[in-house]
Amino acid sequence: MADALEFGFDIARGDDIAGRKVPEIELHAGLEAPVKRDLIDGHCRLRRAKRVIHRRMIMIRRIEMRAVMRRDLDLLQRPAGAVRQVACLEAREEAADAVDGLVMPQILDLRQSDRRIARYVAFQGDRDIDDAAGHAIGVLICCLCASTRINRLPEVSNKGRNVMLIRLLCGAAALLVLSGAANAQKYPSRNIEVIIPFAAGGGVDLIGRSVAASLADQFGTSVVVQNRDGAGGTLGFGALANAAPDGYTLGFGPSTPIANAPYLVKGVRYNVESFDYICQVFENVFAIAVGPNSPYKTAKELFAAAGDKGLNFGHAGLGSIPHLSVENLAEALKVKVQHLPFRGDGAMLPVLLKGDLDFGAPAISSIRGNDQIRPLVVFSSKRHPAYPDVPTAAELGVTTAVPPGQNGLYAPKGLPADVKAALEAACAKAVKAEGVLTVTGKTGQSVAYLTGQQFHDQTAADYKFKGELIKRLGLGAQ
Numbered sequence: 001m002a003d004a005l006e007f008g009f010d011i012a013r014g015d016d017i018a019g020r021k022v023p024e025i026e027l028h029a030g031l032e033a034p035v036k037r038d039l040i041d042g043h044c045r046l047r048r049a050k051r052v053i054h055r056r057m058i059m060i061r062r063i064e065m066r067a068v069m070r071r072d073l074d075l076l077q078r079p080a081g082a083v084r085q086v087a088c089l090e091a092r093e094e095a096a097d098a099v100d101g102l103v104m105p106q107i108l109d110l111r112q113s114d115r116r117i118a119r120y121v122a123f124q125g126d127r128d129i130d131d132a133a134g135h136a137i138g139v140l141i142c143c144l145c146a147s148t149r150i151n152r153l154p155e156v157s158n159k160g161r162n163v164m165l166i167r168l169l170c171g172a173a174a175l176l177v178l179s180g181a182a183n184a185q186k187y188p189s190r191n192i193e194v195i196i197p198f199a200a201g202g203g204v205d206l207i208g209r210s211v212a213a214s215l216a217d218q219f220g221t222s223v224v225v226q227n228r229d230g231a232g233g234t235l236g237f238g239a240l241a242n243a244a245p246d247g248y249t250l251g252f253g254p255s256t257p258i259a260n261a262p263y264l265v266k267g268v269r270y271n272v273e274s275f276d277y278i279c280q281v282f283e284n285v286f287a288i289a290v291g292p293n294s295p296y297k298t299a300k301e302l303f304a305a306a307g308d309k310g311l312n313f314g315h316a317g318l319g320s321i322p323h324l325s326v327e328n329l330a331e332a333l334k335v336k337v338q339h340l341p342f343r344g345d346g347a348m349l350p351v352l353l354k355g356d357l358d359f360g361a362p363a364i365s366s367i368r369g370n371d372q373i374r375p376l377v378v379f380s381s382k383r384h385p386a387y388p389d390v391p392t393a394a395e396l397g398v399t400t401a402v403p404p405g406q407n408g409l410y411a412p413k414g415l416p417a418d419v420k421a422a423l424e425a426a427c428a429k430a431v432k433a434e435g436v437l438t439v440t441g442k443t444g445q446s447v448a449y450l451t452g453q454q455f456h457d458q459t460a461a462d463y464k465f466k467g468e469l470i471k472r473l474g475l476g477a478q
Contacts, residue, residue, distance in 0.1 A: 187422050188219050188248065191221055191224055192222070192223045192224070192248050193223075193225075193226060193248065193249050193250070194208065194212045194251065195236045195237075195239060195240050196209075196225060196227050196228070196236065196252050197229060197237055198227065198253060198346070199344035200346055201344075201346030202344045202345035202346040202363065202365075202366045203365025203366040204253055204284065204363070204365070204407060205225075205227065205346065206365070207407070207439055208225065208252035208253065209439075210435050210440075211252060211281060211409065211430050211436055212225050214426075214433040214436055215427075218426045219426065229343040229344055231265055231317070232256075232264070232316075232341065233256060233257030233261065233317055234257050234261045234268050236251065236257070237258060237261075237275075238270060240275070240410060240412060241270040241274045241412060243412045245276070245411065245412040245414035247411065247423060250278070250410065251275075252281075253407060253410075254405040254407045255408070256317075256319065256321055256405060258274075258275065259272070259459055260466045263319065263470045263475075264319035264470060265318060265319060272456075272460050272463050274412075275411065275412065276412065276415045276420055277409075278408065278410060278424055278427045279409055279424060279431070280406055280407065280449060280450035281408050281409065281430070281447065281448075281449065282447050282448050283405065283445075284364075284404055284445065285384055285405075285445070286322040286325055286362065286378075286404065287361070287362065287363075287364055287377060287378045287379065287390070288359055288361055289352070289362055289367055290376060291352045291360075291372065292372040293355050294355075294358075294359070296376070298376060299391060299396060303335050303396075306330070307336065310336030310337065311335075312339075312340055313338070313339060313340065313357060313360060314340045314348040314357045314360045315342065315360070315361045316341075316344050316348065316363075317342065317343065318341045319470075320405075321404065321405045322363070322379075323341070323361070324466070324469060324473070325361065325393070326339070328400060328469065332398045332399065332400065345362045348360055348362065349366065349367070349370075349373070352373065353372055353373070364384055365443035365444055368386055368442065368444035369442065375390050377391060377392070377393055379392070379393050379401070379402065379404065380393075380404065384444070385444075386444035402469070403462060403465075406458060409423070432447075
């Protein structure tokens with residue numbers, strides 16, 4: 001906005017703009033000083049409002065972090081971002097006052113109704129209150145309203161009226177050009193945050209960080225990863241659903257907290273249509289595995305013990321793919337198991353290694369290269385190339401298969417079309433990036449790319465399938 005005002009001043013003074021000399025406009029001697037003074041005053045007020053906005057945004061982040069620490073799902077999942085709206089109310093009011101100051105109501109004699117129209121245009125649909133283009137458009141509308149009222153100034157001569165109108169239209173044109181340029185500004189113009197809804201150290205986290213690094217290289221900006229684990233991944237996806245759909249808050253992980261968790265976790269307030277799907281990156285295959293001191297050497301020995309006395313097992317969270325896969329296997333083979341949810345494989349594997357779990361259901365990507373963990377069964381349609389000697393669940397008699405974890409990049413619903421297109425193009429390039437291919441290879445996975453629309457359709461179909469499966473298994477919300 002400061003640039004827009006200075007640009008308007010330069011045009012009015014006839015200064016050289018972009019290498020072109022603009023004919024100087026003769027200004028009315030009695031009006032130049034007060035007009036410029038009021039413009040500068042309005043400019044200062046807008047800068048103060050912008051500082052307030054930034055302070056409010058910091059306060060919002062602190063509120064969200066405290067909610068994460070308390071595991072306060074209700075606060076993070078209020079509809080329409082109620083926390084953000086309340087915290088930003090004062091900042092919006094100050095910005096609106098700044099717009100009023102910029103249109104020089106004392107000199108141009110604007111009616112209150114004109115200013116209300118301008119304020120409405122400035123903020124209607126402006127979901128990111130730090131968008132200077134929205135303010136510029138509001139000021140422009142005020143100027144155009146004012147231009148129809150210049151003839152009501154009795155103390156100004158006809159020549160003065162014409163000069164004021166020319167100056168006003170020059171400034172309005174400058175604001176229009178610059179606000180259009182701001183709206184068309186190349187995305188991204190600041191840092192991007194990627195939420196991973198599971199603990200650091202697991203396979204999803206490692207691959208997600210490699211994708212974030214590829215996005216940072218392509219966009220030339222910082223991409224910061226935040227692990228918001230808890231409640232089977234719903235805490236992180238809840239925060240993502242409530243974030244502003246501006247492309248600066250993304251999520252990476254499995255579709256499980258979208259397709260499964262609404263059936264199993266109470267208080268989930270999002271659904272399949274709460275997100276924009278950027279692309280699928282890979283499919284995460286899971287296994288049944290035991291620690292180094294486990295007495296069970298084969299799957300048959302493990303299931304024989306489970307049939308006699310029952311066994312406990314750890315998994316990445318309530319309603320996760322490994323949770324449902326083991327429950328489905330237990331029903332098919334008539335064995336007894338007791339599940340223990342963790343905040344991702346990164347939290348579960350140390351407990352498995354210690355021997356406090358009878359077995360675990362980790363992702364292949366989380367155990368590849370760890371010689372202390374022995375997989376006994378893989379949940380896949382065919383044997384996994386990383387463990388060719390390990391049988392599949394189907395080989396042991398499990399006829400109904402739970403699809404593997406479908407992992408990809410997401411954003412809050414409502415991304416601008418150009419931002420979504422930029423992210424989809426970047427994601428398509430990321431799956432071919434050397435860093436991403438290296439990490440997926442080391443974790444025993446392979447890229448399984450899907451476009452955003454294909455990813456959405458697959459998740460919607462999976463949501464329907466998981467609802468029927470969960471009902472059949474007799475699992476309920478907890």
